[in-house]
Amino acid sequence: MQDPNEDTEWNDILRKKGIIPEKEKEVTEDQIIDIVDNTINEKTGRAANDLENKTLDELDELEDEEDEEVLLEYRRKRIAEMKALASKSKYGEVKEIIAKDYVQEVNNAGNDIWVILHLYKPGIPLCTLVNQYLANLARKFPATKFLKSISSICIPHWPDRNLPTIFVYYNGNIVKQIVGAIELRGMKLTEEELEWILGQAKAIPTKITKDPKPKIRDVLFSTLRHENNNDVDDDDDDDDPDSNDW
Numbered sequence: 001m002q003d004p005n006e007d008t009e010w011n012d013i014l015r016k017k018g019i020i021p022e023k024e025k026e027v028t029e030d031q032i033i034d035i036v037d038n039t040i041n042e043k044t045g046r047a048a049n050d051l052e053n054k055t056l057d058e059l060d061e062l063e064d065e066e067d068e069e070v071l072l073e074y075r076r077k078r079i080a081e082m083k084a085l086a087s088k089s090k091y092g093e094v095k096e097i098i099a100k101d102y103v104q105e106v107n108n109a110g111n112d113i114w115v116i117l118h119l120y121k122p123g124i125p126l127c128t129l130v131n132q133y134l135a136n137l138a139r140k141f142p143a144t145k146f147l148k149s150i151s152s153i154c155i156p157h158w159p160d161r162n163l164p165t166i167f168v169y170y171n172g173n174i175v176k177q178i179v180g181a182i183e184l185r186g187m188k189l190t191e192e193e194l195e196w197i198l199g200q201a202k203a204i205p206t207k208i209t210k211d212p213k214p215k216i217r218d219v220l221f222s223t224l225r226h227e228n229n230n231d232v233d234d235d236d237d238d239d240d241p242d243s244n245d246w
Helices: 009-016 029-052 056-088 099-107 125-140 191-200 216-239
Strands: 094-096 114-120 145-150 165-170 173-179
Touching (some): 094 125, 099 145, 114 125, 125 191
Parallel strands (some): 094 145, 114 145
Antiparallel strands (some): 114 165, 165 173
């Protein structure tokens, strides 16, 4: 039997008389692309029409559903972070240790644990001040392990001139030493300054990003302003009509 799709003179006669159907046309690559584009546009148009046909309340519900998914995801992440922090927040105080505790409490403190050790001696005012500040910081940053030890008990022959001394450890290794009154800024040291110093060593997650210690320039201007204000007050007294000169 002859193929009806063949291009023959006889087939052309038969097609004209309606005896055989018209020849099937080949679909070109451009036509395929047009079909795909039209399908996509049709679906997109239907989606847009669906949104256009929705009421404001229905649109709000869609937004609420999307917002709820975002909030749930954020909540899951925050819960995971809080659980991780809670597992580390197990200290909250300054623990007193002696020499035999050193390896266990410091070197073997554990992975991802920051340790702050203060060497001090009773009767040294700056040591007492630092201990007070560390007690407050230990409560504020319970994920960091705060320790203190009398210097002569913890490290025999440690010089008193080096007190107070603060050692900072991470994963059992020392990463920072703060030795002596000069490095700890003497009796004018504030708790905020000590927090900043320890934060610079990464031992605590402080939010203090700038050194809170007053700059010499600021102190000088403050003194000058105070003196100027006193001069103005004196001049005002001279011009006071109620003064004793009248």
